[in-house]
Amino acid sequence: MSNDGFKPPDSAESDRAYRSDFEFPDDWTFDGWLEDYPEAVISGSIQIPFNQANVINDSAGTSSLLQVSGENETVRERREVKGRYAFKTKSEVEILDDGYRWRKYGKKMVKNSPNPRNYYRCSVEGCPVKKRVERDRDDPSYVITTYEGIHSHHSAS
DNA sequence: CGTGTTTGACCGGCGC
């Protein structure tokens, strides 16, 4: 398996240096693929459950890759800490259909990155889930999506 | 009219 586009951190400290705008706490861990977003779409219209994808953990078990081959081959990296999930997806499009409806509520330029960060909230009334979408500043062919919170519902819309 | 986007203002935390 190729790790192109993703360099596993030697330590939490070096990883934070590598991606300093992502505030992963020191004790962030990988603990399995999303149960909360089982229907996430990888790219375009290709839709597969996460648990059917190929999962690769690094030796420390602190990060992982999700690799899916197909006509739109996509590599994803996922990290999790305390209900916050970050994915790195190789994709030309930033609007990745993950099965939920989102309402954009903000957009900011972040320091040291030429790319804006977009803020979305789940469209379902009262649902607390938010996500951020931005391009990887080091490799703009990747889109980083960070989910926060647990849906208060199960239907996608 | 219903829903979602755009965009500058606003706000709170933090370092100096």
Place this chain on the structure above:
DNA sequence: GCGCCGGTCAAACACG
């Protein structure tokens, strides 16, 4: 304090 920085609000706007 003050200013920077990231996150959110909300009024105006777009579009079916």
